Amino acid sequence: SAVISQKPSRDICQRGTSLTIQCQVDSQVTMMFWYRQQPGQSLTLIATANQGSEATYESGFVIDKFPISRPNLTFSTLTVSNMSPEDSSIYLCSVVGLAGGRTDTQYFGPGTRLTVL
């Protein structure tokens, strides 16, 4: 079955810096999403990564803080900009249309655990 990978798997960053997280799928997918899971909380959708156009952001999330790119059907990046300790979370990408998977289901990458000091 297809594989979803994320880089880095974890990072510790200083306040005010930015981190770019990569999501790579080994087959083309229809849709890609970015989620955040803050400590002790559930998964919250940040945005839908649209191939070749601007991402669609959920309420409470803005492009300046979380710029997203999706240059093709297998790859996306999420940048967490000007980080503060409140950004410490697990960031997850998910995809739809995964080869070998159900067409009606999102499949998740392993996540990136970010700690901001």
Place this chain on the structure above:
Amino acid sequence: DQQVKQNSPSLSVQEGRISILNCDYTNSMFDYFLWYKKYPAEGPTFLISISSIKDKNEDGRFTVFLNKSAKHLSLHIVPSQPGDSAVYFCAASGGTSYDKVIFGPGTSLSVIP
């Protein structure tokens, strides 16, 4: 406003017994429901789903029951195994993978050998 609720943050069950995880939702527009399992340091893994046209879906040891009138669904695991120990997320959407999926807060299941 939490649209998907899992009122039990944690559950402990003896190995071999049944685990029942509950989920309630408030949005009557939801018509597709999913359960994901998450181990520490891993992403959520899709477990089982159910469409609102059904009231039961079974896959091996896992069965999901949907009661639309009560806006309630449950996941049954029989028999429970130690490897089932994980956080289970209930999720709901408007019916297609293109719709926003709303996740519940999760229930941490511990299966005791």
